[in-house]
Amino acid sequence: MQLLATEERIRVEPEREPAVFRRPRLEDGKAVQELIASCASLDDNSLYCNFLQCTHFADTCMLAEQGDKVVGWISAYRPPREPDTLFVWQVAVSPEARGRGIAGRLVVRLLESPTCRDVKRLRATITPSNTASWRLFGSIADSLDAPLNRQLWLDAEADFDGDHEAEFMITIGPFPSLAQSA
Numbered sequence: 634m635q636l637l638a639t640e641e642r643i644r645v646e647p648e649r650e651p652a653v654f655r656r657p658r659l660e661d662g663k664a665v666q667e668l669i670a671s672c673a674s675l676d677d678n679s680l681y682c683n684f685l686q687c688t689h690f691a692d693t694c695m696l697a698e699q700g701d702k703v704v705g706w707i708s709a710y711r712p713p714r715e716p717d718t719l720f721v722w723q724v725a726v727s728p729e730a731r732g733r734g735i736a737g738r739l740v741v742r743l744l745e746s747p748t749c750r751d752v753k754r755l756r757a758t759i760t761p762s763n764t765a766s767w768r769l770f771g772s773i774a775d776s777l778d779a780p781l782n783r784q785l786w787l788d789a790e791a792d793f794d795g796d797h798e799a800e801f802m803i804t805i806g807p808f809p810s811l812a813q814s815a
């Protein structure tokens with residue numbers, strides 16, 4: 634298992650404390666759940682699920698911290714039947730930290746990890762109304778110079794009985810690996 638050798642400090646705005654990007658640990662589970670709960674557009678997960686993400690899936694998840702506060706989170710995994718794909722489950726940035734490139738950096742830092750060495754595609758699902766998410770992944774496709782394709786994955790009526798917006802599956806790629814050698 635490969636882990637980031639060092640924490641990376643990136644000064645997102647000169648007058649603010651630098652954001653630290655790092656792998657999650659078990660003890661981050663509660664803060665991750667609270668961050669997700671603060672994002673109205675995200676489905677809540679159980680706390681147990683967040684503990685699993687912070688441990689079993691830690692190599693394909695990352696958080697951003699400012700001081701002692703978790704301000705950004707990305708959960709992802711490589712689907713067992715598509716090992717060259719990184720499926721992004723959720724991206725969350727706390728409202729006060731948005732618009733400063735944290736979400737974009739979380740995605741790119743993950744793709745640069747040694748554990749994503751063989752990743753050629755990125756997938757995620759987006760609801761039609763989530764403009765910020767469409768822009769985030771559109772911007773990532775542009776920066777990777779890779780095509781972005783979309784197709785309906787879960788239908789609002791047929792799959793959610795009208796209780797949830799449709800989910801479109803987007804695929805970005807193929808693109809050359811961004812991962813650095815271990």
Ligand SMILES: CC(C)(COP(=O)(O)OP(=O)(O)OC[C@H]1O[C@@H](n2cnc3c(N)ncnc32)[C@H](O)[C@@H]1OP(=O)(O)O)[C@@H](O)C(=O)NCCC(=O)NCCS
Pocket residue numbers: 672673674675722723724725726727730731732733734735736737738763764765766768769770772
């Ligand atoms: C979506 C979200 C993660 C973006 O976080 P962020 O740190 O503000 O995003 P970034 O600053 O990295 O911006 C990435 C790109 O998206 C654009 N963007 C971000 N928020 C936007 C918004 N509300 N409207 C339009 N564009 C937006 C940025 O301009 C940037 O584009 P650029 O690279 O072309 O300039 C954040 O708004 C959020 O947590 N929303 C609630 C949870 C959610 O919906 N998550 C996504 C679905 S899993």
